[in-house]
Amino acid sequence: MSTPDAVAPARDELEAALTDLARDRGRRPLLVGLDFDGVLAPLVDDPDQSRPLPAGAAAMVRLSTTPDVRLALVSGRSIVDLHRRADPPVGTVLVGSHGGERGTVGPHGLERDPVQLSPEQSDLLTQVGAGLAAAARGREGVWVQHKPAAAVLHTRMAGADDAETATAQALALAAELDVHALHGKDVVEISVLPVTKGDALVRLRDEVGPAVVLYAGDDVTDEHAFARLGPEDLTIKVGEGETAARLRAADPAELCDLLASFADALAV
Ligand SMILES: [Mg+2]
Structure with missing residues (x-):
């Protein structure tokens, strides 16, 4: 299925879904949850060298300043590490350690809820x-x-x-x-904490109360999040492999380009 002919319709389908969502003001507030590695940043051998793609960074900035849109990064990384690597804009919610940690990017840096272990x-x-x-x-x-x-x-x-x-x-x-x-x-x-990205995303959705959740991820751990969302939500698998997500992007570059255009369209 990974022939060029099969890839092109997936991109078109994703682009159309994002265009529809950006145009429809009835589908707000919107919660945008994004995995970091393999989604906003290409996978690299040394996780300390991970950086968001320029289009991904631009999309984050635009999403974080758009009314009725909440941006969250959902990662397996610790939130301190995620904050350092992703450099997300003020107002971004950070979910780290697959949901074991939460924080928000404040004007003076990361405001974290520390992990409490018994x-x-x-x-x-x-x-x-x-x-x-x-x-x-x-x-x-x-x-x-x-x-x-x-x-x-x-x-x-x-x-x-x-x-x-x-x-x-x-x-x-x-x-x-x-x-x-x-x-x-x-x-x-x-x-040592019983958490998944799905649990964390559902908890965040219950707090934010969005009309629609958009969630993009590339790994098996993101399947927990895809599985917990509803038919009104946009779930995007980045890369190849079996998935519960409805939509697919070929790689981080394709996802970030489409996300940047989507963020621009939302802000109009
Ligand atoms: Mg990932």
Whole structure:
């Protein structure tokens, strides 16, 4: 299905849906939720080098200043990391750690709600971090990232054998400790808080009360969000693969270009 003939109608369909939504003032307020990596920014080997595409940055600025539009970035990153990499405009809601953290970009920087872990959850997080470190040990290109409520095994830079073994070990660890594991593209994230992007997005929607939610994501973890939204919402899968989303963009560049035009049309 990934022939050029099959891709072109998907782009046209997405563009038409965005044009309709921008024109229809009856479908406001609007909540725009965007994943960061693989959506506003192309996927890169080193997550510290991730930057939004210029069109994505322009779209964020325009969306954040449009009346009746609320912009939220929804990411697996910690919100401090997300804030640093995405450089989102004032007023943007940041949902980090797959919903484990929330904050808002204020005039003087990130205003965050800190993660509150119980003593049991803190102990569990220590065990998770140690277990993943053991899975990574001696395997080139496998490394562990520590977040406020989770630890993440990264295998993107590892060979296939090392990646497979380390991933299996991480999933076994999660099963053994009876904690939540998210298996995404070259990552296994083990969180001590039971959260998904879907839970976080629904909570935000209930607070904001929009007529329509637009949500774009590229990873398996975004499927939780797609699945929780309704037929009146716009769900956009970026890239290839099975999805519950209604619409599709080929890659971050295509999504950001269309999003920038959409944001301009909304602001008219
Ligand atoms: Mg992503």
